[in-house]
Amino acid sequence: MDIRAALKEGMARLRAAQIPSHTLAAEMLLMHALERDRAWIYGHPEEFLDSPTAEKFLALIARRVAGEPVQYLTGKQEFWGLEFEVTPAVLIPRPETEHVMEVALARLGERGIKIHMDTGAPRETLRVADVGTGSGCLAVALAWELPHAEVFATDISAPALEVARRNAARNGVADRIHLVQCDLLTGLEKTDPSSVGARQALPASTQNGPLFDLIVSNPPYIAREEAAQLQREVRDHEPHAALFGGATGVEMYQRLIDQARDLLRDRGILVLELGHDSAEHVRGIFDAQPAWTKVAVTMDLAGIPRVLAAERAR
Numbered sequence: 001m002d003i004r005a006a007l008k009e010g011m012a013r014l015r016a017a018q019i020p021s022h023t024l025a026a027e028m029l030l031m032h033a034l035e036r037d038r039a040w041i042y043g044h045p046e047e048f049l050d051s052p053t054a055e056k057f058l059a060l061i062a063r064r065v066a067g068e069p070v071q072y073l074t075g076k077q078e079f080w081g082l083e084f085e086v087t088p089a090v091l092i093p094r095p096e097t098e099h100v101m102e103v104a105l106a107r108l109g110e111r112g113i114k115i116h117m118d119t120g121a122p123r124e125t126l127r128v129a130d131v132g133t134g135s136g137c138l139a140v141a142l143a144w145e146l147p148h149a150e151v152f153a154t155d156i157s158a159p160a161l162e163v164a165r166r167n168a169a170r171n172g173v174a175d176r177i178h179l180v181q182c183d184l185l186t187g188l189e190k191t192d193p194s195s196v197g198a199r200q201a202l203p204a205s206t207q208n209g210p211l212f213d214l215i216v217s218n219p220p221y222i223a224r225e226e227a228a229q230l231q232r233e234v235r236d237h238e239p240h241a242a243l244f245g246g247a248t249g250v251e252m253y254q255r256l257i258d259q260a261r262d263l264l265r266d267r268g269i270l271v272l273e274l275g276h277d278s279a280e281h282v283r284g285i286f287d288a289q290p291a292w293t294k295v296a297v298t299m300d301l302a303g304i305p306r307v308l309a310a311e312r313a314r
């Protein structure tokens with residue numbers, strides 16, 4: 001079988017199984033099986049696949065037909081122009097989450113903190129937290145954009161934190177990312193005596209209470225009762241701890257916002273990704289707390305309120 005025939009066969013099997021974006025999926029899986037890029041594949045349509053490679057490709061196609069997402073088959077996903085390892089232990093980073101990056105960087109920009117601002121002159125470290133880091137996509141991308149930032153990335157899942165650790169190393173920011181296994185921000189809370197263990201694991205510079213300049217989070221926000229309506233790729237393959245926020249989906253926000261209020265510096269920024277119908281509920285939490293100013297919601301490209309940002313009042 002040559003490359004042209006393999007691609008045609010892969011596409012046909014995916015199309016017959018009604019797999020969305022079947023052309024792209026077949027290309028990605030062939031690129032992965034051959035360890036070649038798209039340009040090489042289209043430049044060598046007559047090249048023959050040896051039989052182990054052909055078998056590997058068709059086995060990948062079969063797994064995709066059975067519902068496994070392409071990213072778990074290839075083991076990678078791009079986010080913010082960077083490449084991330086993904087395994088079934090972590091949510092596959094979504095394009096919507098790049099809006100969290102945009103809003104966070106725009107808010108910092110308004111305060112005179114620009115990306116790649118590293119003039120060599122001594123400046124105060126910017127302290128950032130990413131709550132529920134998963135693959136580490138937000139933590140790593142923020143560390144990459146903000147060379148003077150120290151990033152604390154939390155997750156309840158130890159296997160997810162292992163993936164995040166590898167992604168920090170892969171993208172050259174491991175020395176500025178501290179991974180903490182804890183419930184939301186509980187491991188970083190300065191007033192919670194149960195956090196002592198977690199605190200001891202933190203660098204000495206944070207022992208007096210890490211007060212953050214920026215906290216971001218894409219928390220689990222899908223309602224349990226919506227599980228049946230999810231695509232099977234998501235429901236059957238992505239980690240449920242990353243998907244479901246509780247019976248209604250909005251359960252995590254109140255606790256997260258309360259903790260962020262206590263851990264943000266004056267004028268510190270909180271940026272949250274929102275579930276498709278959670279904007280009103282989450283906005284209500286901010287409106288009920290005088291601790292916040294400059295609360296604003298940003299729409300995603302589909303016109304869904306997707307990101308909420310707020311500033312800790314002085």
Ligand SMILES: C[S@@+](CC[C@H](N)C(=O)[O-])C[C@H]1O[C@@H](n2cnc3c(N)ncnc32)[C@H](O)[C@@H]1O
Nearest residue numbers: 093132133134155156157183184218220241242
């Ligand atoms: C929606 S995923 C987001 C992952 C990643 N930040 C992203 O945007 O792709 C939510 C993450 O929160 C983690 N998580 C769930 N409950 C948590 C909790 N109580 N405390 C900390 N992390 C939690 C999950 O393990 C998962 O990695």
